[in-house]
Amino acid sequence: MSWSRRTRHHLSSPLGIVTAGLLLLLLVTAILAPPLLGDRADEIVVGSLQSGSSAEHPFGTDALGRDVFTRTLVATRMSLVLALLVVAIGVVAGLIIGAVPIVLGKRAGRVVVAGLNLMVAFPGLLLALFLAMIFGVGARGAVLSMSIAFAPSFARLTHTTASGIANADYVSAARLLGVSRWRILTRHVIPNISEPLIVNMTSQVGAALLSISALSYLGFGVQPPSYDWGRMLSDGLPAIYTNPAAALAPCITIVVAGLTFVLAGELLTQILGGHHHGHLRMPSRLSRRQGPEAAAPTRSADDGDEVLRLDGLTVTMPGETTPFSPVTDVSLRIRPGEIVGLVGESGSGKSLTAMAAARLISYPGLAEADVHRIKGQELRLMRSRDRERLLGTSLAMVFQDPMSSLNPTLKVGRQLAEVAETHEGLGRRDAWQRAVDRLSAVLISSPEVRAKQYPMEFSGGMRQRASIAMGLMAQPALIIADEPTTALDVTVQREVLNLLQRISEQTAAAVLLISHDIAVVAETASRVLVMYAGRVVEELPVSGLVTDAAHPYTRALVASIPDMSTDRSQPLASIPGRPPHTAQLPAGCAFAPRCGYADDQCLEHRPELVDSGRGGAVACWHPLLPAGRAPQGMAGPASVPASARRVAAEGEV
Amino acid sequence: MLELRNVVVTYGYGRRAVRAVDDVSLAVAANSIVGLVGESGSGKSTLAKAAVGLAPLASGAIAWKDVEFNPATRSRGDLISRPLQYVFQDPYASLNPRMSVGASISEGLRGPSGQARSGRIAELLEMVRLDPSDVNKLPRQLSGGQRQRVAIARALAADPQILIADEITSALDVSVQGAVLNLLKEIQSRTGVGILFISHNLAVVRYMAGSIAVMKSGQLVEYGPTEAVIERPSHPYTRRLLEAVPSMA
Ligand SMILES: Nc1ncnc2c1ncn2[C@@H]1O[C@H](COP(=O)(O)OP(=O)(O)O)[C@@H](O)[C@H]1O
Ligand code: SF4
Ligand SMILES: [Mg+2]
Numbered sequence: 001m002s003w004s005r006r007t008r009h010h011l012s013s014p015l016g017i018v019t020a021g022l023l024l025l026l027l028v029t030a031i032l033a034p035p036l037l038g039d040r041a042d043e044i045v046v047g048s049l050q051s052g053s054s055a056e057h058p059f060g061t062d063a064l065g066r067d068v069f070t071r072t073l074v075a076t077r078m079s080l081v082l083a084l085l086v087v088a089i090g091v092v093a094g095l096i097i098g099a100v101p102i103v104l105g106k107r108a109g110r111v112v113v114a115g116l117n118l119m120v121a122f123p124g125l126l127l128a129l130f131l132a133m134i135f136g137v138g139a140r141g142a143v144l145s146m147s148i149a150f151a152p153s154f155a156r157l158t159h160t161t162a163s164g165i166a167n168a169d170y171v172s173a174a175r176l177l178g179v180s181r182w183r184i185l186t187r188h189v190i191p192n193i194s195e196p197l198i199v200n201m202t203s204q205v206g207a208a209l210l211s212i213s214a215l216s217y218l219g220f221g222v223q224p225p226s227y228d229w230g231r232m233l234s235d236g237l238p239a240i241y242t243n244p245a246a247a248l249a250p251c252i253t254i255v256v257a258g259l260t261f262v263l264a265g266e267l268l269t270q271i272l273g274g275h276h277h278g279h280l281r282m283p284s285r286l287s288r289r290q291g292p293e294a295a296a297p298t299r300s301a302d303d304g305d306e307v308l309r310l311d312g313l314t315v316t317m318p319g320e321t322t323p324f325s326p327v328t329d330v331s332l333r334i335r336p337g338e339i340v341g342l343v344g345e346s347g348s349g350k351s352l353t354a355m356a357a358a359r360l361i362s363y364p365g366l367a368e369a370d371v372h373r374i375k376g377q378e379l380r381l382m383r384s385r386d387r388e389r390l391l392g393t394s395l396a397m398v399f400q401d402p403m404s405s406l407n408p409t410l411k412v413g414r415q416l417a418e419v420a421e422t423h424e425g426l427g428r429r430d431a432w433q434r435a436v437d438r439l440s441a442v443l444i445s446s447p448e449v450r451a452k453q454y455p456m457e458f459s460g461g462m463r464q465r466a467s468i469a470m471g472l473m474a475q476p477a478l479i480i481a482d483e484p485t486t487a488l489d490v491t492v493q494r495e496v497l498n499l500l501q502r503i504s505e506q507t508a509a510a511v512l513l514i515s516h517d518i519a520v521v522a523e524t525a526s527r528v529l530v531m532y533a534g535r536v537v538e539e540l541p542v543s544g545l546v547t548d549a550a551h552p553y554t555r556a557l558v559a560s561i562p563d564m565s566t567d568r569s570q571p572l573a574s575i576p577g578r579p580p581h582t583a584q585l586p587a588g589c590a591f592a593p594r595c596g597y598a599d600d601q602c603l604e605h606r607p608e609l610v611d612s613g614r615g616g617a618v619a620c621w622h623p624l625l626p627a628g629r630a631p632q633g634m635a636g637p638a639s640v641p642a643s644a645r646r647v648a649a650e651g652e653v
Numbered sequence: 654m655l656e657l658r659n660v661v662v663t664y665g666y667g668r669r670a671v672r673a674v675d676d677v678s679l680a681v682a683a684n685s686i687v688g689l690v691g692e693s694g695s696g697k698s699t700l701a702k703a704a705v706g707l708a709p710l711a712s713g714a715i716a717w718k719d720v721e722f723n724p725a726t727r728s729r730g731d732l733i734s735r736p737l738q739y740v741f742q743d744p745y746a747s748l749n750p751r752m753s754v755g756a757s758i759s760e761g762l763r764g765p766s767g768q769a770r771s772g773r774i775a776e777l778l779e780m781v782r783l784d785p786s787d788v789n790k791l792p793r794q795l796s797g798g799q800r801q802r803v804a805i806a807r808a809l810a811a812d813p814q815i816l817i818a819d820e821i822t823s824a825l826d827v828s829v830q831g832a833v834l835n836l837l838k839e840i841q842s843r844t845g846v847g848i849l850f851i852s853h854n855l856a857v858v859r860y861m862a863g864s865i866a867v868m869k870s871g872q873l874v875e876y877g878p879t880e881a882v883i884e885r886p887s888h889p890y891t892r893r894l895l896e897a898v899p900s901m902a
Pocket of ligand 1: 317
């Protein structure tokens with residue numbers, strides 16, 4: 001989304017409207033109140049000293065009989081100007097100090113940083129009070145001392161943000177290219193730190209407002225006859241019992257103005273960061289799947305004993321302008337003890353399919369399916385409590401990052417035990433016993449000792465095994481493993497895959513194994529589904545992957561994996577171009593722009609998933625013949641996929 | 654020729670100090686590709702970074718054309734630094750998100766200005782098979798594979814004599830890995846640059862490199878010509894690595 005579109009989008013959200021309205025109100029008051037109401041604010045109403053609120057004086061009058069409400073409005077300008085000055089001076093000083101360590105290099109930098117930390121640790125208001133005594137009372141002294149008190153925290157923020165970027169790979173690259181320090185600072189560091197700094201600066205205006213008011217309240221800041229909100233507060237407070245309204249008015253404005261700037265900071269974060277919050281265009285349920293092309297189940301509809309059955313799964317996400325479907329019409333069945341692989345390039349919809357199978361797609365996403373059964377029970381017809389229980393006891397998820405299921409602050413055994421305690425009501429002792437048992441089941445040596453350790457004391461492979469063990473606590477019928485070995489080393493990957501295989505054999509658990517690496521699936525699964533741009537384009541037994549694959553994409557994926565017998569004198573195979581985004585799918589076959597066999601039919605009509613006659617299904621107008629067999633009269637594609645051999649010379653990658 | 658001589662890199666201090674690289678010697682000559690494999694955390698990247706001054710040497714030395722130097726303290730624009738270039742693993746982190754393709758590549762160029770400069774940038778883009786009209790695009794408008802090509806072009810802009818390629822296809826889909834590797838191989842044979850090719854994938858290293866070094870826990874456990882290492886591995890760890898390579902067959 002473009003910057004201006006995003007700005008408009010966020011400004012029309014509830015947060016945006018409220019914040020913009022408040023900011024406008026503050027601005028208008030600050031500009032207009034002093035010239036319009038200045039005289040009235042100094043007007044002394046005779047005979048009505050410190051009166052309470054009345055129709056004429058909604059917040060009463062002060063000790064000299066002046067209208068508190070009018071004075072509060074007029075004081076807006078003084079209060080805001082002082083706060084803005086404090087932040088402006090503080091930021092400039094902070095930027096300069098914060099940049100020093102980066103320009104000076106490591107050793108001198110360390111000294112500056114140590115000094116900064118010391119300054120930040122010292123309470124800001126105390127420092128300001130101390131300085132105010134040196135500078136003398138009055139607005140100027142207050143602003144100066146407050147800015148000095150603010151500068152260190154800005155300097156530190158500048159420094160931490162900047163040094164994060166100074167360690168970025170692109171800065172390292174620039175250093176190796178011999179780019180000068182000054183250029184690195186101006187071209188790489190400053191442009192990339194300005195966003196967080198601006199956001200922080202905005203919220204700091206609120207804090208500055210509060211601090212300046214505090215100084216004035218204590219008598220160090222603005223001196224009569226000038227006044228700001230802090231000053232008014234200190235004037236109103238002595239009479240708090242007789243006329244609370246006089247102290248209340250400046251109080252309210254300080255809080256409201258402070259909050260306004262905090263909200264403005266939040267809003268800026270969203271606009272600059274491009275996050276989506278609040279109102280999104282929701283998909284309409286009516287628009288999907290019209291016409292005769294209803295889900296084409298690849299197998300006969302007999303129900304058998306499948307652990308998981310999904311028919312016609314479609315996941316819809318709110319797009320930037322219109323909703324789109326990153327997963328469309330996916331059907332999936334897994335029997336007990338079976339390992340089914342799901343492969344495809346990143347972004348093809350594998351993870352969303354897995355999440356939908358576990359009912360983990362949440363608003364604003366939407367997952368719909370014609371059939372969604374686990375152990376024969378239709379989830380869509382169950383009461384949510386029963387459904388939670390069924391999912392909790394029969395489904396285990398394993399993710400690429402095991403820490404997404406492990407709590408770093410709890411001992412491994414404890415968190416495993418908790419699963420059995422909550423889902424099966426096991427006692428603490430029994431649950432712990434089972435945790436130790438499951439840890440040994442995933443081949444973690446000395447499980448009693450390991451159970452008492454924290455996840456961080458485990459290696460990457462051990463953590464992944466522990467997260468699998470956690471899934472095993474409830475004897476799951478279905479394990480969904482999304483890229484379980486992608487972050488692991490090959491030797492550890494092998495162990496984890498063997499473990500999944502063993503579990504599936506011994507406990508008859510069904511496994512959905514997701515990987516972008518078709519070789520991982522080929523070694524572990526018995527059946528594989530290939531996804532492309534949100535749809536299943538081929539389903540086949542793993543034994544046929546290398547020779548029988550009918551879809552050009554499957555062949556190309558297989559061919560692009562180098563192995564230990566790849567011919568080193570030939571260029572490696574790869575697939576030219578890249579997958580389309582599912583929000584902008586071409587009319588015909590989604591693979592057509594990258595396919596060496598594409599013809600007009602492919603470009604115009606999308607092929608349905610139909611029986612391939614090789615124990616699977618394929619969605620392609622020109623399915624390839626099994627390797628090694630002569631092409632049968634069909635003009636065009638030969639059985640050796642030229643597209644797979646083609647080097648990406650002509651296309652972008 | 655780039656030589657790493659008895660390189661030791663430690664992280665942390667005192668009793669908690671860890672030897673990330675433990676007395677490793679390795680040489681990369683022009684016109685060759687040396688492969689470096691090992692599991693994550695075995696010290697491959699640390700070793701490579703030490704060679705270009707991005708990691709501190711605890712002891713040992715880096716020698717360029719037989720002259721020893723300390724890469725961490727070399728001054729900017731030094732004659733020694735530009736001949737050694739580094740391509741990072743994650744093309745999403747190695748390009749400044751606010752700099753156009755052209756501006757990034759331009760950082761590597763010395764000398765030519767104006768027309769000649771844009772001409773050279775276009776040449777480099779063509780060399781890495783990117784469309785010269787991509788020159789004004791920002792990284793976020795490019796795919797992972799395209800970004801990695803920009804990173805390679807940027808490194809080539811400095812006319813390096815040694816290129817360190819650190820897991821350059823690990824963040825990419827396998828479907829585009831081949832294209833990036835083909836490109837690197839082609840550039841190598843065209844320019845004669847020497848390459849230190851780092852990967853955790855033995856099949857990929859076997860395809861790319863003429864000789865292979867194997868690291869484990871900071872130490873070099875095996876080194877030799879590719880055929881020898883693959884067919885007659887001498888270290889048990891190399892054998893385990895070989896067995897773990899997944900295969901389609
Ligand atoms: N929460 C989300 N909101 C919007 N789009 C999403 C969301 N999650 C994933 N997508 C999009 O859906 C598509 C498929 O994503 P994913 O299932 O993660 O693919 P894979 O696991 O195959 O890499 C991608 O285009 C991705 O950008
Ligand atoms: S339908 Fe046509 S474009 Fe699509 S994969 Fe088959 S041959 Fe290629
Ligand atoms: Mg995924």
